[in-house]
Amino acid sequence: MVALVSEYVSLKPRGVDDFWGCCPFHEEKSPSFHIRPDRGLFKCFGCGKGGDVFRFVEEVEGIGFRDALERLASRTGIELKAADPRERARRQRRAELFRCSALAAEFFSEVLWSQTPDGERGRAALVDRGISEETAREFGMGVAPDSWDALTGYARQRKLPLEVMVELGLLRPGRRDPNRPYDFFRNRLMFPIRNEQGKVVAFGG
Ligand SMILES: [Zn+2]
CATH class of the missing domain: 3.90.980.10 (DNA primase, catalytic core, N-terminal domain)
Incomplete structure (x- = not known):
């Protein structure tokens, strides 16, 4: 989740299972957006947006749940497959x-x-x-x-x-x-x- 969100937000760790950055959903100069990767959740205290990783992809890409699911599935697939030498062959x-x-x-x-x-x-x-x-x-x-x-x-x-x-x-x-x-x-x-x-x-x- 950190790798995924980092594609949109510059995250900084702050404590255990907690990363902060400027919210991708509203304009801001100081971070009020954070994620808890172990729980798979994000939350912005500025605009109030929050939810799980699917919701994040839906919101940030402006797509529906199905598309978000597919995108995450293919993303996970790519990462898993890339590590497998037989798949590379x-x-x-x-x-x-x-x-x-x-x-x-x-x-x-x-x-x-x-x-x-x-x-x-x-x-x-x-x-x-x-x-x-x-x-x-x-x-x-x-x-x-x-x-x-x-x-x-x-x-x-x-x-x-x-x-x-x-x-x-x-x-x-x-x-x-x-x-x-x-x-x-x-x-x-x-x-x-x-x-x-x-x-x-x-x-x-
Ligand atoms: Zn926000």
Whole structure:
């Protein structure tokens, strides 16, 4: 609670389980606002505002209880997760997945707008489906070239981890040698599927 409130108020300890600062809810020069972290309470003797940590977030952010709850939950989650090395590894893995899918989307899109037979075929397929260039560009669409190793070669050239590309479903492990994967999507339009943050998480083909 001290860390949270300190984001809004400069607190000074005064005695046991007691921190004082200038109230964030009204104008003042000398502190009449204090918190009791062990009890999870705040109180201002100037404007009379007081309550628990949820009330504090509601008041200071001007949001409702639900939003305050979510904000505190995600905040606590972030702090807990950051301390967990397995969670850190998972995050790095996720970041790697995002990076690879973003670069793959870029690759497919470059092919689609290129002056190559693959690009021409892709643009013809857009016309067939009644998709305008504007829409295709807006959604970052692309085309997978008619090749077994175009994306694999691109991944090698960009030093993308091939096992991550396999995990994304973009490459398939080789039948004879799993370390020599091949392109899964060939000669088809690619639709990047994005999450709420706008990051590419998968492809529809
Ligand atoms: Zn106050």
